Amino acid sequence: MESTAESEDIFVTLGVDQDDHDQPEEDNDDFFPDEQVQDGINGLLSADHPLMERFQRALTDHLLKVKTQLENEISDIDHAMKEKNEEISEVGAKLYDLQNEIEKQREQLDKYNGQILEVSEKRRMHEENVAKLKSEFYKNEGTCKDLKRKNNALAQEIESMRALESEITKWNNEIQNEIALAKRVATKDMKDKKLASEEKKKMDLLLLNLDSELHKKETELANIEDQIQEHTDAVAFLTQNLAEANVDLEGLQQEHKKLMQAWGEVIIAVQHRDKLLAKVRMDLHNEQEEHKTLQAAIDNTKKFIIKEQETTERLSEFKDRLLRETTNIEKQVQISEGENIKLDQKIDHFNIILEKTEADIEQARSEGLLTKNHLTKLTNKLEKLSREKLETEEKILDLLQEQITTDKAGQHRGRLLREAQEQRRKLEMQMSETENKMSLTILDLEKWRGLVQKSKENVERLQKEHNDADAEANLVNEEIEKLKATTKNKLIALDAVHKQLEQMIEKLGGKEMNLKEAQVIELEKKIKEIDAKIKESQQFWLRLQSNVVSLSERRAQQLDEIFIGRKQLMVIEQKAMKIEAELKQSQNENREIIRSLSNFSVKLDQASAKLYEKKKIHEKEEMECLLAHQETVDKLKNAEMNVLELEQELINLGQEIEEFKNEVKEKHYQALSWETKFKMAVEAKKMRDDEIAKSSEIGVMKAEIHRMEMKYMQLKKIQENMVKALENSVYHRDHIYDAANTREKKTGSKNKTQSNIKHKLSEMQNKLKIINSELVATQRQVSDIQKREENLKAEIATKEQDIQTEKVQDCLLQTEIEQSLLLKQKNLETIVRFQKRAKRYKLLQTCQYLPKMKNENALDVELERQEEIHENLVSILDTLQKDFPSHKFQIEKIFQTLKD
Numbered sequence: 001m002e003s004t005a006e007s008e009d010i011f012v013t014l015g016v017d018q019d020d021h022d023q024p025e026e027d028n029d030d031f032f033p034d035e036q037v038q039d040g041i042n043g044l045l046s047a048d049h050p051l052m053e054r055f056q057r058a059l060t061d062h063l064l065k066v067k068t069q070l071e072n073e074i075s076d077i078d079h080a081m082k083e084k085n086e087e088i089s090e091v092g093a094k095l096y097d098l099q100n101e102i103e104k105q106r107e108q109l110d111k112y113n114g115q116i117l118e119v120s121e122k123r124r125m126h127e128e129n130v131a132k133l134k135s136e137f138y139k140n141e142g143t144c145k146d147l148k149r150k151n152n153a154l155a156q157e158i159e160s161m162r163a164l165e166s167e168i169t170k171w172n173n174e175i176q177n178e179i180a181l182a183k184r185v186a187t188k189d190m191k192d193k194k195l196a197s198e199e200k201k202k203m204d205l206l207l208l209n210l211d212s213e214l215h216k217k218e219t220e221l222a223n224i225e226d227q228i229q230e231h232t233d234a235v236a237f238l239t240q241n242l243a244e245a246n247v248d249l250e251g252l253q254q255e256h257k258k259l260m261q262a263w264g265e266v267i268i269a270v271q272h273r274d275k276l277l278a279k280v281r282m283d284l285h286n287e288q289e290e291h292k293t294l295q296a297a298i299d300n301t302k303k304f305i306i307k308e309q310e311t312t313e314r315l316s317e318f319k320d321r322l323l324r325e326t327t328n329i330e331k332q333v334q335i336s337e338g339e340n341i342k343l344d345q346k347i348d349h350f351n352i353i354l355e356k357t358e359a360d361i362e363q364a365r366s367e368g369l370l371t372k373n374h375l376t377k378l379t380n381k382l383e384k385l386s387r388e389k390l391e392t393e394e395k396i397l398d399l400l401q402e403q404i405t406t407d408k409a410g411q412h413r414g415r416l417l418r419e420a421q422e423q424r425r426k427l428e429m430q431m432s433e434t435e436n437k438m439s440l441t442i443l444d445l446e447k448w449r450g451l452v453q454k455s456k457e458n459v460e461r462l463q464k465e466h467n468d469a470d471a472e473a474n475l476v477n478e479e480i481e482k483l484k485a486t487t488k489n490k491l492i493a494l495d496a497v498h499k500q501l502e503q504m505i506e507k508l509g510g511k512e513m514n515l516k517e518a519q520v521i522e523l524e525k526k527i528k529e530i531d532a533k534i535k536e537s538q539q540f541w542l543r544l545q546s547n548v549v550s551l552s553e554r555r556a557q558q559l560d561e562i563f564i565g566r567k568q569l570m571v572i573e574q575k576a577m578k579i580e581a582e583l584k585q586s587q588n589e590n591r592e593i594i595r596s597l598s599n600f601s602v603k604l605d606q607a608s609a610k611l612y613e614k615k616k617i618h619e620k621e622e623m624e625c626l627l628a629h630q631e632t633v634d635k636l637k638n639a640e641m642n643v644l645e646l647e648q649e650l651i652n653l654g655q656e657i658e659e660f661k662n663e664v665k666e667k668h669y670q671a672l673s674w675e676t677k678f679k680m681a682v683e684a685k686k687m688r689d690d691e692i693a694k695s696s697e698i699g700v701m702k703a704e705i706h707r708m709e710m711k712y713m714q715l716k717k718i719q720e721n722m723v724k725a726l727e728n729s730v731y732h733r734d735h736i737y738d739a740a741n742t743r744e745k746k747t748g749s750k751n752k753t754q755s756n757i758k759h760k761l762s763e764m765q766n767k768l769k770i771i772n773s774e775l776v777a778t779q780r781q782v783s784d785i786q787k788r789e790e791n792l793k794a795e796i797a798t799k800e801q802d803i804q805t806e807k808v809q810d811c812l813l814q815t816e817i818e819q820s821l822l823l824k825q826k827n828l829e830t831i832v833r834f835q836k837r838a839k840r841y842k843l844l845q846t847c848q849y850l851p852k853m854k855n856e857n858a859l860d861v862e863l864e865r866q867e868e869i870h871e872n873l874v875s876i877l878d879t880l881q882k883d884f885p886s887h888k889f890q891i892e893k894i895f896q897t898l899k900d
Contacts, residue, residue, distance in 0.1 A: 067328065074335075077290065084287060091280050098272065105265065141580055156219065160212045167208050230581040237582065244440070620835065627832055634894055641880075641887075818889045826896055873898055 877898070881891045 080290070081287075084283060087283065088280070091276055094276060098276075137580070144577075144580075152219070152223070156216055159215055159219075163208065163212055163215070227581065230578055233578050233581075235582070235585070237578065623832060624836075627829075631897075634890075637890075638894075641884075818892075821889075822892060822896055825893060829897060870898060 874895070877891055877895050881888060881895075884891070
């Protein structure tokens with residue numbers, strides 16, 4: 001590239017000199033023909049010309065310099081690639097460590113997820129059991145209350161009946177005494193005594209009623225004192241449970257903090273890995289850009305080599321050197337291409353690694369999102385009701401903040417509402433605390449109920465075992481009775497047999513018959529067998545009695561256990577009663593809280609109604625303010641447009657001034673050139689007139705001599721410039737040649753023998769053939785690329801047509817939108833105008849606003865002034881619409897407001 005630049009500089013210097021010397025030729029075109037000079041300039045120098053030798057040497061030296069620069073760049077790129085490979089290996093090691101850490105943290109998160117799921121399942125099961133037990137508890141509580149009421153009512157009735165019985169006995173005794181006295185007293189006082197006895201009966205009835213009512217009240221007071229005592233016990237128990245619940249809550253909060261810390265560490269590790277990946281990607285991007293620049297440099301070198309191959313046909317003497325240099329450059333290009341292939345492979349490998357790391361990151365993020373979602377679900381269950389309340393409160397606060405800007409009374413109301421909200425939040429906190437207490441008490445109840453159920457199950461089991469033992473004992477007793485009955489029957493049969501034998505012996509006279517001896521012996525054997533069976537049955541009966549004794553002992557033990565279980569049940573029922581009293585108290589507190597919340601909600605509704613009314617007023621005022629603001633904004637925009645137009649005009653004027661300055665300078669230069677030309681023409685004319693005056697032939701000869709001298713001077717100057725340029729190229733070539741000699745001495749790559757030179761020439765020729773084949777392939781590729789470009793151009797043309805059609809549709813839609821907006825603005829302005837008029841009429845009706853009385857002449861003058869202003873504005877808008885058609889929509893808006 002530098003060689004081409006130097007050659008261009010040489011030709012430019014030649015061109016400048018020619019231009020400098022062309023001016024007098026233009027002046028003397030009428031006097032001197034310049035065909036010979038043009039033929040000498042346009043003629044090409046031969047390859048064997050001595051001037052061309054120096055120039056060709058300079059070009060070859062320049063190529064050597066380019067080669068050295070490429071070698072240095074390739075070595076720098078190799079060094080940078082090695083450093084990048086080392087950095088990539090370090091980053092890979094760091095990524096491996098981070099992946100191990102993330103896997104460990106993932107395992108921990110899995111464990112935590114499993115624990116959380118187990119806890120949630122247990123909690124769900126406990127909640128279901130709590131709901132069931134609550135329903136049972138409420139049912140039992142209702143039945144217990146009804147029974148208590150009935151018991152109290154029956155006790156009161158019994159006491160009242162007893163009081164009546166005692167009073168009736170007293171009355172009977174008194175009446176009998178009075179009757180006895182009345183018999184003794186004379187009959188004349190009978191009437192008075194009857195009246196006194198009736199009055200006394202009435203008084204006694206009143207006293208009896210009062211006594212019964214006092215007794216009832218005393219019983220009610222005793223019941224109330226018992227309830228108060230139960231409530232105090234329940235409060236103490238609840239406080240103890242609260243302390244235990246607070247301890248459990250603190251433990252849970254600590255566990256939650258630990259989980260959040262672990263999750264924060266995971267997020268930090270992922271962020272660190274993302275940063276490392278971003279760095280690696282940036283490094284890869286930089287390497288790709290460097291690779292692209294290298295490829296571009298290689299392509300440029302290839303193009304330059306192709307151009308220089310064309311020049312080698314003319315420069316036959318330096319063909320060998322140029323071939324060697326091109327072969328070396330091609331070797332380096334092949335090496336660089338191999339390195340580029342390796343780099344592409346490495347880039348693919350890194351892309352695979354990046355994809356794997358991104359997949360791991362996405363998995364970690366998905367797992368983190370799952371854990372977050374689970375935690376958010378757990379928290380959202382507790383915060384659903386509070387969110388809705390907070391949203392309503394925030395809406396109210398927003399309305400208050402909007403209203404605070406309009407009036408000061410809203411500030412006081414907002415303060416009151418905030419205080420009410422704070423009280424409401426405190427009450428909500430108390431509600432949550434009471435709910436926590438309720439849940440703890442319900443948990444305790446569940447525990448006691450579980451214990452009760454277990455004890456009941458044990459009792460039922462023992463009762464079943466006892467019943468089974470009773471059934472077995474009954475069966476054994478029945479079998480014993482059966483055996484006893486059978487033994488009795490057999491004994492009766494034996495007695496009958498003995499009696500028959502004795503009778504027969506007595507009949508025989510104490511002698512035994514021989515015939516019946518065998519029967520007797522058999523009977524004796526049978527009797528012995530029956531005795532043996534009786535003994536066995538007696539032993540069996542003794543065993544059964546021992547079993548009955550053991551079963552009775554077991555039954556006694558079971559009865560003792562049942563008695564102990566009943567006592568435990570009594571204790572548990574007493575505790576359940578206390579807990580029920582505590583629950584009643586907490587329910588009463590909840591009712592009071594709900595009542596206070598309802599009161600606060602009513603107050604909030606009233607405040608919201610007031611706020612809604614004020615909001616309507618504020619919206620009306622805001623519309624008026626917006627309209628005024630829009631008018632001022634439109635005025636400001638018009639003023640800004642005018643300012644911008646003036647600034648643009650000033651810029652245009654400055655540009656025109658600069659253009660005029662340049663034109664003046666050009667005209668000045670032309671005037672100076674014309675002055676020089678005119679002076680030269682006047683001098684030439686004088687000379688010609690003088691020579692013509694002397695002799696015409698001598699003048700012609702002098703003119704010819706003058707012309708030839710001028711041409712000779714021009715050619716001499718050109719030759720001097722060429723010699724200077726060639727000398728400069730020679731000096732440059734010597735400098736590059738010395739650098740090449742020093743590099744060759746360092747590398748020791750000189751070849752002195754002719755055989756080596758011939759061998760290298762043959763290699764260079766083979767490589768030139770390969771390069772030519774590659775050039776043909778590249779030309780084919782270029783033709784294919786050109787065809788693709790044509791196809792792409794055709795597609796681009798079609799796309800541009802589609803874009804133009806879309807633009808036309810867009811313009812149509814824009815016009816429709818603008819028209820609809822204009823109609824909307826017109827309607828809005830009419831509505832606002834009617835609202836203002838209605839407001840003014842209302843003010844006039846309520847006498848809040850009284851119109852100012854003015855003179856008719858002043859009103860006419862003001863009307864004329866307003867009409868003139870309106871006409872001026874309309875004319876300004878017409879001019880603006882003509883000058884700025886792109887801002888038609890905004891101008892039409894203003895024009896519409898003026899028309900209305």
